[in-house]
Amino acid sequence: MEKLQSVPTLIDIQESHEAIIQMVERTPVMKCKSLNDMSGARLFFKCENFQKVGAFKMRGASNALLRLTEEERKLGVTTHSSGNHAQAVALSAKLLRMPAYIVMPVNAPKIKMRATAGYGAEIIPCEATLASRETTLEAVRARTGAAFVHPFDNYDVIAGQATAAKELFDDVKELDAILAPIGGGGLMSGTALVSRYLSPKTKVYGAEPSAVDDAFRSLRAGRIETNATTDTIADGLRTNLSEKTFGILQEHLDDIFTVSEEAIVEAMRLVWERMKIIIEPSCAVPLAAVLQNKEVFAGKRVGIILSGGNVDLEDLPFGKVL
Amino acid sequence: MEKLQSVPTLIDIQESHEAIIQMVERTPVMKCKSLNDMSGARLFFKCENFQKVGAFKMRGASNALLRLTEEERKLGVTTHSSGNHAQAVALSAKLLRMPAYIVMPVNAPKIKMRATAGYGAEIIPCEATLASRETTLEAVRARTGAAFVHPFDNYDVIAGQATAAKELFDDVKELDAILAPIGGGGLMSGTALVSRYLSPKTKVYGAEPSAVDDAFRSLRAGRIETNATTDTIADGLRTNLSEKTFGILQEHLDDIFTVSEEAIVEAMRLVWERMKIIIEPSCAVPLAAVLQNKEVFAGKRVGIILSGGNVDLEDLPFGKVL
Numbered sequence: 001m002e003k004l005q006s007v008p009t010l011i012d013i014q015e016s017h018e019a020i021i022q023m024v025e026r027t028p029v030m031k032c033k034s035l036n037d038m039s040g041a042r043l044f045f046k047c048e049n050f051q052k053v054g055a056f057k058m059r060g061a062s063n064a065l066l067r068l069t070e071e072e073r074k075l076g077v078t079t080h081s082s083g084n085h086a087q088a089v090a091l092s093a094k095l096l097r098m099p100a101y102i103v104m105p106v107n108a109p110k111i112k113m114r115a116t117a118g119y120g121a122e123i124i125p126c127e128a129t130l131a132s133r134e135t136t137l138e139a140v141r142a143r144t145g146a147a148f149v150h151p152f153d154n155y156d157v158i159a160g161q162a163t164a165a166k167e168l169f170d171d172v173k174e175l176d177a178i179l180a181p182i183g184g185g186g187l188m189s190g191t192a193l194v195s196r197y198l199s200p201k202t203k204v205y206g207a208e209p210s211a212v213d214d215a216f217r218s219l220r221a222g223r224i225e226t227n228a229t230t231d232t233i234a235d236g237l238r239t240n241l242s243e244k245t246f247g248i249l250q251e252h253l254d255d256i257f258t259v260s261e262e263a264i265v266e267a268m269r270l271v272w273e274r275m276k277i278i279i280e281p282s283c284a285v286p287l288a289a290v291l292q293n294k295e296v297f298a299g300k301r302v303g304i305i306l307s308g309g310n311v312d313l314e315d316l317p318f319g320k321v322l
Numbered sequence: 323m324e325k326l327q328s329v330p331t332l333i334d335i336q337e338s339h340e341a342i343i344q345m346v347e348r349t350p351v352m353k354c355k356s357l358n359d360m361s362g363a364r365l366f367f368k369c370e371n372f373q374k375v376g377a378f379k380m381r382g383a384s385n386a387l388l389r390l391t392e393e394e395r396k397l398g399v400t401t402h403s404s405g406n407h408a409q410a411v412a413l414s415a416k417l418l419r420m421p422a423y424i425v426m427p428v429n430a431p432k433i434k435m436r437a438t439a440g441y442g443a444e445i446i447p448c449e450a451t452l453a454s455r456e457t458t459l460e461a462v463r464a465r466t467g468a469a470f471v472h473p474f475d476n477y478d479v480i481a482g483q484a485t486a487a488k489e490l491f492d493d494v495k496e497l498d499a500i501l502a503p504i505g506g507g508g509l510m511s512g513t514a515l516v517s518r519y520l521s522p523k524t525k526v527y528g529a530e531p532s533a534v535d536d537a538f539r540s541l542r543a544g545r546i547e548t549n550a551t552t553d554t555i556a557d558g559l560r561t562n563l564s565e566k567t568f569g570i571l572q573e574h575l576d577d578i579f580t581v582s583e584e585a586i587v588e589a590m591r592l593v594w595e596r597m598k599i600i601i602e603p604s605c606a607v608p609l610a611a612v613l614q615n616k617e618v619f620a621g622k623r624v625g626i627i628l629s630g631g632n633v634d635l636e637d638l639p640f641g642k643v644l
Contacts (some may be wrong), residue, residue, distance in 0.1 A: 247377035
């Protein structure tokens with residue numbers, strides 16, 4: 001397979017799916033009667049919290065690494081990430097037996113640093129600023145010649161993330177709507193593309209914390225807007241859109257819902273209590289949107305991509321003042 | 323179906339399964355690569371934490387209520403419980419449209435009281451002693467004529483709990499061993515019976531907190547021993563065995579492992595972190611036993627009944643000194 005140079009087609013996504021199938025889990029779709037009762041909709045949860053490394057990021061990272069040339073594989077891969085993408089690149093590199101160099105800010109959670117190092121990646125610490133991340137990454141590339149795998153501004157990554165929604169459409173017929181959270185927009189872009197290709201009547205919605213509503217504002221303004229703050233509990237959604245994801249979302253997204261921090265924690269609590277599964281705050285955002293917009297989803301069949309389940313068990317938000 | 327008057331046979335368990343199938347979930351069996359690596363065994367987890375009311379108790383309660391006569395159904399059911407059995411009886415009674423009267427100690431978790439009341443049961447508070455529970459229950463029976471469904475000293479309940487292991491044997495072939503936690507012994511009795519009937523070569527093990535090791539001591543002494551304390555985090559396993567469960571376990575159990583409080587919390591944390599599912603402390607006890615006795619299970623195919631997932635999210639043990 002070669003690297004994708006333009007917006008992934010259905011064939012691209014199908015080929016990506018066939019390629020990564022050996023490297024990722026086929027995650028289950030779960031239902032929950034009490035959440036159906038509460039929302040008035042029929043909800044189908046695609047459980048990427050059960051994915052390898054605990055998040056959908058494994059799909060995009062593995063697809064991007066599989067598309068590197070033999071030459072590139074020898075030199076290895078690099079990325080900067082404080083979270084799930086770091087682990088996904090590290091594990092994918094391990095499975096494909098290539099070196100990985102991960103730039104991580106010094107304030108990244110220790111547990112994620114350990115997990116990333118545990119996959120055999122070299123961790124290169126940097127300051128907790130975008131400037132430091134980028135200069136450190138450039139230094140790594142200069143030293144190693146490793147290929148950079150951007151967490152979302154990359155069509156191979158987007159095609160990989162699309163496979164989660166593809167499996168959901170394979171397993172559940174006639175969805176009236178599908179939702180995913182929006183951070184940098186990689187998962188949302190893949191979800192939107194595959195929905196248009198496989199089920200054009202399905203409404204495609206994004207969900208975003210009000211505190212970091214850059215995607216919501218970008219789509220309304222017709223240009224990429226940025227966040228003034230990263231102050232949300234949904235730590236996976238603090239990023240701004242990129243050129244590639246903005247382009248796809250502008251064309252294929254029906255709407256974006258924004259939700260409060262309290263609504264995110266409440267939705268997260270409901271999933272933990274009613275479904276008995278662990279999701280991270282970012283992952284609760286689409287359910288929060290459904291519960292706050294019941295009139296939109298009443299009586300509908302609604303797919304929700306549960307994006308991940310990596311939380312610090314010693315620092316949970318339940319019962320805390322936000 | 324009539325009430326069972328003696329140790330359930332395979333036919334009894336099969337009939338119970340057919341009867342309750344409409345009232346319970348067929349729960350999935352999950353696997354986890356990292357827990358396999360850690361234990362050296364191949365583990366198959368039967369996820370009763372996903373069962374209705376969040377615990378296997380729904381199986382026994384529904385089976386017992388289905389076996390009441392028409393006359394008894396009109397008068398309703400009663401039980402005393404501070405936990406999952408209360409909710410299971412209440413929900414079963416609701417589904418079968420009969421009254422339920424649940425005696426609950428005043429110190430029972432408020433969330434469980436609310437859930438039980440939410441199923442339409444009448445809650446009768448009592449003091450937090452066995453004597454108060456029993457006198458209050460007798461008063462309820464005198465007032466209402468309701469049938470008493472004991473949480474485990476009841477062959478209908480035992481036959482119902484057996485259906486969890488039955489489904490596990492239906493789904494996973496050639497288990498070398500199967501484990502369940504032991505509280506009053508209802509789940510363990512059902513698990514042991516169905517193992518003997520369907521897979522006589524499978525070793526059947528119980529697991530118990532060292533702090534409340536009444537079953538361990540009872541089997542060694544050849545008579546029912548009681549606990550001097552209820553001081554364990556595994557709140558579902560504080561109960562002593564009864565005549566009926568002791569008799570079954572004495573005949574059919576291969577051995578019992580006991581584990582420390584620290585080992586229970588560590589096993590619970592591993593399931594939360596690695597499997598991304600929520601289990602309660604009682605439910606973690608068999609995995610703790612496997613991880614502490616690796617030589618017994620090395621290279622074996624091991625079934626574990628995950629008994630339930632009801633925890634207070636605002637009072638979790640992670641990072642606390644026990």
